[in-house]
Amino acid sequence: MAVGPDDLPTLHPVPGVRLAAVAAGIKTPGRKDLVLFELAQGTRCAAVFTRNAFCAAPVTLARENLQASENAPRYLLINTGNANAGTGEPGLVAARACVASVARHAGIDVSTVLPFSTGVIGEPLPVVPIQDAVPSALAGLAEEGWAAAANGILTTDTRPKGHSVRFTCEGQSYVVTGIAKGAGMIRPNMATMLSYIATDAAVEQALLQEMLGELVDISFNRITVDGDTSTNDACVLLATGRADNPMLASREAALYQPLRNAVEEVCIALAQGLVRDGEGAGKFVTVQVNGGRSESECLEVAFTIAHSPLVKTALFASDPNWGRLLAAIGRAGLAELDVARVQLYLNEILIAENGCRAASYTEEQGAKAMAPDEIVVRVELDRGTRTAAVWTTDLSYDYVRINAEYRT
Amino acid sequence: MAVGPDDLPTLHPVPGVRLAAVAAGIKTPGRKDLVLFELAQGTRCAAVFTRNAFCAAPVTLARENLQASENAPRYLLINTGNANAGTGEPGLVAARACVASVARHAGIDVSTVLPFSTGVIGEPLPVVPIQDAVPSALAGLAEEGWAAAANGILTTDTRPKGHSVRFTCEGQSYVVTGIAKGAGMIRPNMATMLSYIATDAAVEQALLQEMLGELVDISFNRITVDGDTSTNDACVLLATGRADNPMLASREAALYQPLRNAVEEVCIALAQGLVRDGEGAGKFVTVQVNGGRSESECLEVAFTIAHSPLVKTALFASDPNWGRLLAAIGRAGLAELDVARVQLYLNEILIAENGCRAASYTEEQGAKAMAPDEIVVRVELDRGTRTAAVWTTDLSYDYVRINAEYRT
Known part of the structure; x- marks a missing residue:
């Protein structure tokens, strides 16, 4: 049961972002449960994570790698079927092993891969199946992969969530596209919610982080299904810079407000999409x-x-x-x-x-x-x-x- | 569904307290839905009420009359089937009319009657049926009326709640008996919960109020069914003084600790009883x-x-x-x-x-x-x-x- 239309809207590709969704057999055989984002060199990344003290191993490692890579990750690796939470030190070892596998196959530094997990809490992450699926994920990367990725990150969700906006500023066109998952354990201060939003605009990282913080506060932090907050929440805002605009670094620049409006529209559409698909939701x-x-x-x-x-x-x-x-x-x-x-x-x-x-x-x-x-x-x-x-x-x-x- | 034994334990009469439960036809014809407590002259009364800003009319009036009577009420009038909450000024008029009826028939001052209501919110209180039932309630008053009263105050409860303790101090025997209702809308800071506890000890009112506040905090304020707090909660502790002990006025007196222990046992048994009968409770x-x-x-x-x-x-x-x-x-x-x-x-x-x-x-x-x-x-x-x-x-x-x- 869910409220409103089921169809995923058209998700415009974002130059600089390629995605793949593959079946690693993490929990349900044959189900696409592993999603890989590839980000063009120079992409800026802003992120907010759960404030739950029992945060999951991938949250700890993603925070660590975000800092180590100076907010310039090249890959996001997302699995569903297992949250790798409540797994203690072995969980962190498992997350590192998966990330290392992407780095090795892609030939990049391990710190530029951010891991995300969602699913069952307290079960060991099946590392080998994930590692085995990494090459096919790399081989399958495509700019048109957003819809597949929107499906590949779901857990108890009954449908994928995505939203995409195109706008023009000073003769240049831009795109903002986002996907999200989450249906229960949803409340302010982030939920069992994973959300990935990307734009091709070039935005200075500090400004990107401010924008994300402000917009999460009036979108994802304004929804609640059951008052519970998960161990794995993350919301990521990526700016690939492929639109070739002069780097946006100020709220006074002409691009700031239209970009913020577009990201806000995507954030609110995704946040409302999570509620519309809330567990058992009829209203x-x-x-x-x-x-x-x-x-x-x-x-x-x-x-x-x-x-x-x-x-x-x-x-x-x-x-x-x-x-x-x-x-x-x-x-x-x-x-x-x-x-x-x-x-x-x-x-x-x-x-x-x-x-x-x-x-x-x-x-x-x-x-x-x-x-x-x-x-x-x-x-x-x-x-x-x-x-x-x-x-x-x-x-x-x-x-x-x-x-x-x-x-x- | 409820957890634990269904039987109401033996509720020892409390000298100085007489009770009656009668059918006024407030909501369900034939059901005993009106309870009257008669308190001996000289009874001291302590009470705590809901902190909900939308408190019900009877809560407003009970607070007012408690003050006007200098904490020495002579009657408590309790109806189920209608909460007289969300009823605005007409609700207050209705509560006053019911209280005045008791005062007129009993020949006492109107300020010595405290009203309590529980049930449907937002419907007008049926004043005339309550007034019509007052004479038979007065006629039916009996020291043995506790079990009937425990049943007469219920709403969605599946069973009555009561607990009774006898103890001896310095050769004198005392009794503490209490009843309570409430099954949903239960959380700290009082719930849709009505609770009446009486002892025959003589206790100075200020000390009685302190004792009640402390014990509510570790009993009724430690239970939760659904996190909701009602508009009508009240917990009343009565000391009739019929045991003829010297007035208890200090925590250092020999009677203080055994009395407190007995009241604590009753409060915790009633509080746990509410949870055991929580709406849909299986655990x-x-x-x-x-x-x-x-x-x-x-x-x-x-x-x-x-x-x-x-x-x-x-x-x-x-x-x-x-x-x-x-x-x-x-x-x-x-x-x-x-x-x-x-x-x-x-x-x-x-x-x-x-x-x-x-x-x-x-x-x-x-x-x-x-x-x-x-x-x-x-x-x-x-x-x-x-x-x-x-x-x-x-x-x-x-x-x-x-x-x-x-x-x-």
Whole structure:
């Protein structure tokens, strides 16, 4: 079950990036479970990783190699089927062995290969099958490999996620293309989420990292399926420089804003794509909180609603249960909240105000507002001018089934 | 579904307290849904209420009357079937009307009646049926009414909760008896939980309030079913003074510690009883965190585990999924956590250490540890001497079904 169209949109190639997806037999025989990115010389790389203290071995090694290569990796090696997390020191040895295999076959320095893993936690990474599959991955690299890669990184996802934008600035055309995976264990501060976004623009690395940090904060860090944060999250932004523009190094340059807009569009499309494919998701819910004193208090209210199992089961039942919504707002911990000023809307229908059901509201309106599979819950706090939105799903039988049956 | 024995234990009467449960027809015809406590003159009352900003009308009025009566209420009026929450100003008028009815028939001041409600949010409280039932409630008051009251306050609970302790101090015998309701919307800082505990000891009110605050903090505030906090929570501790002991006013008095122990036993039994009857509960899980630098960081880890839907669905599946447990520990936000020192036990079986599965651990051991319906998850942080425990349940299909079907 997932919300919205299943089709992967056209993913435009990004000059300077070639991709391959091959079947290494990591968990499911025959399934394409190993993805390789090749990055042109001179590509700048920005990345953010999970903040979970139990971070996986590939996260540790990717961070290490990113630094050692001065943010100029040449290959990204991504496997699904095994997270190589909770594997201690042997897990790090395994990650190094896989990376070394790419370096040896490609004839480049080992520090320029970044590893990423997703799948079962706590099982030893099957190193030999991965090593054995590296030559065919190298042989299969192609600029048109984005769709295959989008499929090759999935775990419990029911469909691939990708988004691609082309834009023109000062007569030069540019492209931004991204793919992502992740369906459960999704919450702010990164999720079991892997995301790779590339542009052919030339961007100075420090600016690229700032841009990524700011955009992750308003996209991937605004989604939640179940409040869990994984051990393996990573989001990578690559700038190959093949567009041959003068190196972008300032927010004042003409290219900055259109590029940022394009990357933002890709980040938000991918983030929403993760929620739409959330485990057991039957609803795509935007929680919009307005009129706050600060963005952080708006986020506090939005996430309290989005994480509430009682709200989420009501969403699953298409029940306009505004009482549970008010209760969630009330426990979000806002100082001096005047509940009589709070207004609550479902898809533009006013359902509660003055601490109770709105006089104009009818159950028929509520049932109608809850029927679609895309719902906006809007809270007006009426105590300031700040706003924030998060995206989430309902809590269904399928969520329980998937997570009771699947050994993460 | 619920964990542990169904039987209500013997609830010893508390001299000075008489109770009645009658059918007012609030929601389900014929069901006993209205409970009245009569408290002897001179009874001291301590209480804690929900911190939810959207607190219900009866909470507002009970707070007000507690103050107006100088913490010496004479009646507690409790209805189930309707929470009188999210009802705005009309809800407060309704609560006052019910309370006034008790005062009029009993011939006491209106400020000495405290109202409590639980049930559906956002529906008008049916005042007339409650008023009509007050005379028969007054007529039915009896010292033996505890079991009937324990049943009369339930909502989605599958069974009544009560606990009773007798003890002797300096030749005088005392009793502490308590009842509670609550099965969902349960988390720290009070839940959709109503709890009434009474003793015949004479206790000075300020000391009684301190004792209640301290004991709620290590009992009701240590349980969680779904992380939601309700609009109506209340916990009341009554001291009727009918044991005729000299008024207890100091922690140094001989009676203090044995009384505190008895009240603590009742609070913890009731709190655990709520979890054992948690919505859809198939497991009763103690999360014990040791070796922390502070109690608060132990609680942080314990609640992160207890709230994780991924951990809870694994518990439902009896899956010893230590990877999800490590991931929860890792995202609890502890500064400078050395994951290599953390040890994880399931029912005394060491399952993970050094950031990975313990060498001694086998899947057979794990499956065996997860099979019982009472499970202890123990985390050894090995960075200090503080400890904390919380109690929780698994997340089952039944939890989703109950909350998707039930209009709170």
